[in-house]
Amino acid sequence: MSHPLLHRPCPVCDREHFEPHWQKADLHVVSCSACGLVYVNPVPASMASGEFYDTEGASYYLSPSKLESDYADVRFERELKLFRQFCPRGAVLDVGCGSGAFLFQLKKCWPGHYEILGTDVSGAPLDYAASRGVPVVRGDFLEQDFAASGGMGKTSSPLQEPPPHPALSPVGGEGNRKAGEGFDAIAFWATLEHLAEPKRFLEKAHSILKPGGLCFVLVPNVRSLVVRLLGAKYRYVYAQHLNYFSADTLTRLAAACRFDTAAIRFTHFNPVVIWQDWRGGGREVSNQERGELLKRTTAYKQKAWLKPVKWLYAAAEKSLGALGLADNLVLVLRKK
Numbered sequence: 281m282s283h284p285l286l287h288r289p290c291p292v293c294d295r296e297h298f299e300p301h302w303q304k305a306d307l308h309v310v311s312c313s314a315c316g317l318v319y320v321n322p323v324p325a326s327m328a329s330g331e332f333y334d335t336e337g338a339s340y341y342l343s344p345s346k347l348e349s350d351y352a353d354v355r356f357e358r359e360l361k362l363f364r365q366f367c368p369r370g371a372v373l374d375v376g377c378g379s380g381a382f383l384f385q386l387k388k389c390w391p392g393h394y395e396i397l398g399t400d401v402s403g404a405p406l407d408y409a410a411s412r413g414v415p416v417v418r419g420d421f422l423e424q425d426f427a428a429s430g431g432m433g434k435t436s437s438p439l440q441e442p443p444p445h446p447a448l449s450p451v452g453g454e455g456n457r458k459a460g461e462g463f464d465a466i467a468f469w470a471t472l473e474h475l476a477e478p479k480r481f482l483e484k485a486h487s488i489l490k491p492g493g494l495c496f497v498l499v500p501n502v503r504s505l506v507v508r509l510l511g512a513k514y515r516y517v518y519a520q521h522l523n524y525f526s527a528d529t530l531t532r533l534a535a536a537c538r539f540d541t542a543a544i545r546f547t548h549f550n551p552v553v554i555w556q557d558w559r560g561g562g563r564e565v566s567n568q569e570r571g572e573l574l575k576r577t578t579a580y581k582q583k584a585w586l587k588p589v590k591w592l593y594a595a596a597e598k599s600l601g602a603l604g605l606a607d608n609l610v611l612v613l614r615k616k
Contacts, residue, residue: 283325284324284325285324286322286324286328286476287321288319288322288323288328288477290315290317290319291319291477291479291523292479292529292532293315295315297312297314298310298312298321299311299313302318302512302517304518307320307519308320308321308322309321309512309517309524315529315532316526316529317524317525318502318524318525318526319522319524320519323476324519327474327519327520328476328522330401330402330420333400333401333402334401338402338404339567340567341378341402341404342404342405345568345574346379346574347379347381348575349571349574349575349578350378350379350381351381351384351385351412352578352581352582354581354582355381355385356381356385359382359467359469359498360382360385360386360389362610362612363386363465363467363496364390366465366494366496366543366612367464367494368393369390369393369464370394370463370464370465371395371462371464372394372397372463372466372467373397373399373426373463373465373467373488374397374398374399374467374469375399375421375466375471375481375485376400376421376469376470376471376474377398377399377400377406377409378402378409379405379408379409379412380405380408380412380414380416382467383396383397383398383414384412384414387413387414396414396415397415398414398416398417399416399418399421401420401421421481422481427488461490462488462489462490462493463489463490463493464490464493465489465495465496466488466489466493466494466495467495468481468485468496468498469496470500471497472497472499472523472530473499473522473525474520474522475522475523476522478523478533479536479537482497482533482534482537482539483537486538486615492614495611495613495614495615496610496611497610497611498608499530501546501605501607501608501609502524503527503604503605504606505549505554505600505605505607506550506554506557506607507524508605509558510554510557510558513558513560513561514553514562515553515556515560515565526609527544527604527611530609530611531544531611538615538616539615540613540614540616541611541612541613542613543611544610545609545611546601546602546606546610547597547601547607547608548597548606548607549593549596549597549600549607550577550607551596552573553573556573
């Protein structure tokens with residue numbers, strides 16, 4: 281059965297003029313004629329609403345291989361190092377937190393330094409996060425009222441005045457931020473590429489950050505070596521990714537939402553993916569295969585006897601990062 285499709289303007293500049301960029305099965309990827317953003321148009325309604333992640337997508341995020349990898353000590357090494365550099369303590373919100381692994385590692389590495397809270401539309405992964413002691417708030421980030429009860433309430437549509445309502449409490453762990461307080465930092469780790477309206481999410485983040493607060497954004501890099509080599513054959517050109525950002529288009533989006541860019545980084549490099557996708561010729565890679573590869577590569581990073589290989593890998597990643605060709609793009613944004 282076909283799913284309803286939603287047409288949308290450019291998520292960065294709101295223009296409606298675009299050119300074809302990639303065609304992959306039923307996925308129509310276009311390039312904005314004004315700002316150059318590469319994005320999917322039209323998008324399946326289930327992706328735009330987040331329904332997919334609370335139904336079909338939840339099984340992947342709760343698969344044993346995915347959970348084992350996400351909760352491994354090495355999984356968020358780069359993100360934690362960068363986060364700590366810019367935000368040594370404070371109230372932290374992770375939007376699209378999934379199973380809560382980043383927040384779990386943040387508290388584990390620096391106990392007592394951070395007050396953490398996660399939110400997501402996917403209910404089952406949030407249950408798992410709560411079981412690991414990560415406080416969570418369920419539902420659409422855009423509809424959450426973070427000014428109520430320490431940021432744990434919920435409003436109606438952002439276009440309407442919110443009616444009186446009881447505040448919703450976070451589930452699991454801590455969550456005692458005082459009412460009306462903003463966050464010191466908000467993280468969007470591998471989240472904005474999944475959103476039909478990423479500008480609204482950054483605008484919301486800006487509204488609930490403290491003055492000078494930080495926003496950490498990690499997305500796939502559309503100018504990476506792997507995309508240059510494989511194009512639409514790359515496994516992460518797929519239905520779940522609605523936006524394909526470059527450093528230029530992401531900084532434009534951030535500026536439109538009243539953020540200054542404090543830092544730009546290019547991270548991660550997976551030569552196994554390049555090899556597999558080149559050989560596969562663009563075939564669809566199942567969630568199970570993606571989870572198993574993540575599990576294997578995470579295991580490799582923890583083996584002491586592979587240290588010489590890890591040094592070579594780190595050197596390759598650093599070189600690609602310096603050239604802006606690594607797999608992922610990270611922006612550290614500061615609220616104006």
